[in-house]
Every structure is written in structure tokens, then in C-alpha cells.
Amino acid sequence: MILLLDLGNHRLKWQLRPHAGASPVTTGGVGWDGDWPAMLATALRASPRPPKALVACVAGSGRRDELRSFLETQGVEDITFPMALADLAGVKNAYRNPSRLGIDRWCAVVAAYRRCRSAVLVADAGTAWTYDLVDGSGQHRGGWIAPGTETQRRSLHTATATLPCLAAETAVQTDRAITWGRDTEEAIRNGIRAMLTGLLSIAEEAAHQSIGSCFAKVATGGDREALELLRARNYTIIEDIVLEGLALYAGGEVDAP
Numbered sequence: 001m002i003l004l005l006d007l008g009n010h011r012l013k014w015q016l017r018p019h020a021g022a023s024p025v026t027t028g029g030v031g032w033d034g035d036w037p038a039m040l041a042t043a044l045r046a047s048p049r050p051p052k053a054l055v056a057c058v059a060g061s062g063r064r065d066e067l068r069s070f071l072e073t074q075g076v077e078d079i080t081f082p083m084a085l086a087d088l089a090g091v092k093n094a095y096r097n098p099s100r101l102g103i104d105r106w107c108a109v110v111a112a113y114r115r116c117r118s119a120v121l122v123a124d125a126g127t128a129w130t131y132d133l134v135d136g137s138g139q140h141r142g143g144w145i146a147p148g149t150e151t152q153r154r155s156l157h158t159a160t161a162t163l164p165c166l167a168a169e170t171a172v173q174t175d176r177a178i179t180w181g182r183d184t185e186e187a188i189r190n191g192i193r194a195m196l197t198g199l200l201s202i203a204e205e206a207a208h209q210s211i212g213s214c215f216a217k218v219a220t221g222g223d224r225e226a227l228e229l230l231r232a233r234n235y236t237i238i239e240d241i242v243l244e245g246l247a248l249y250a251g252g253e254v255d256a257p
Helices: 036-045 061-073 103-116 149-159 184-211 224-232 241-249
Strands: 002-007 011-017 026-031 052-057 078-080 120-125 128-134 140-147 216-220
Touching (some): 002 061, 002 241, 011 036, 011 241, 026 036, 052 061, 052 103, 061 078, 103 120, 103 128, 103 216, 103 241, 120 224, 140 149, 140 184, 184 224, 216 241
Parallel strands (some): 120 216
Antiparallel strands (some): 002 011, 011 026, 128 140
16 A cells, blocks of 8 residues: 655645555545644545555645654655656656656646646646646656736735735636726736736647647646636646656556546
């Protein structure tokens, strides 16, 4: 049994697999503000105790240390926090220093390429929006990082004297026209939506210019508003793609469904 964990800035996700190449027998996730120790302990009790854990961590060192201590109390002896490699599962890292590529992005592009077996543009909509491009030969061409919708809302509030901090929309309208706002809240929402829509269009056009017209589009992340926008633009949403890539890192084979 092996435990795979994805530590994001706001959420923890996990899978338990009999071995790295097997399908998950247990999967789950919870926000850092939830009772994640109790939920993860319950998941560990429901399966044979894994001796090994691989952790894709982009959260701060405090979260990393907190999780390590918790896993040790649960009897997990081998805990690894891997970094991106120069190459893995047919994908070659474009970064000048490969280990500097975020492990979440690396796992996502490796898993997306393995699933699609073709050129692929990978979008991750979270605290940050990231884009990564892999060509048909498996060469990672590089990526982009931009603030996500919640980050943009908070930055407008903290950097100005009067603009409000808007909450995420409870109902996402993917077909909503981007119009001129007639109050401050509408102006902020439509301005951020326009920025992200423009970023998507530029990313896709840049991918066309780099590798031609034929590439798959895959998306993941926790930003519900952004994911609905991506779905409307024909991206395939794969919720646990980082964990899929982490399983490949662990040495297993994850076949495309």
C-alpha cells in the first residue's frame, strides 16, 4: 500500500493505492480549515497501513512539517517530498533548473501527457492559474503563472482603500456576457472574468504558434468559477491529475482510461 498526497495552498487531497500502478482504493480531500487529521486518520484505518507516502507539496513549510508529524504518528515510516525531475514517463522538463518547476505542475503535465499520448496544454486553476505546454514528442515547452480569481479579488481589496473583497459566486454562469459593470461588484467580477478569458485565449494562441494546431486541453484545480469557464472552452477536467502524476513518479504505470 502507498499513500499519495497533494498539498495545495488551501486544500489537502489523498489517494491510497495497493501499489503505485494500481487504481486508488481510497480517495479524499478537505480544506486546511477542516478537520483533515481526523479525515485522513479515518482513511488510513480503512485500509492496510501504508509504509510509504509521497507528497506533492506547494503549501508552506509549516504545513509540510505538520503533515509529516501527523503521518509519523500514524506509523507511516517512509515519507518523501519529491521535486520535479529532468524527465519522467516520456516528458522532458523545459526548466533550466528542472527541480525549480513546481511539483504540482510537473505531476500534472506528466499525467496529462500519459493520458493524451499527444501534445497537450494543461491549465491548473487554483490560488494561481498556471499553464504548461507539452509537444507531441513529450518535450515540455515551459509554462505561465498568473493570479487566480480569488487572489485577484483579495489583491484588489488589500491594495486599495475602498474596493470590497468579493466572495466567490455561489452560482457560476458560464454563458454570462462580459459587460460594463454598473456597480462596483459587477465591475470587479466582469473585469476579472475578462482578464482570465483573455489569458486563456492568449495561452491557446501561443500554443498554436509554438506547436501547431493539434493539441489536447486538460484542466484541474479548485477554482470552481474558473473550471466552469475552462469546461465551456472544451477542456477536459481531471480532478486528481496531480495524484496521477505522483503515482507515475512513484514508479507505477497509469494507463489512460
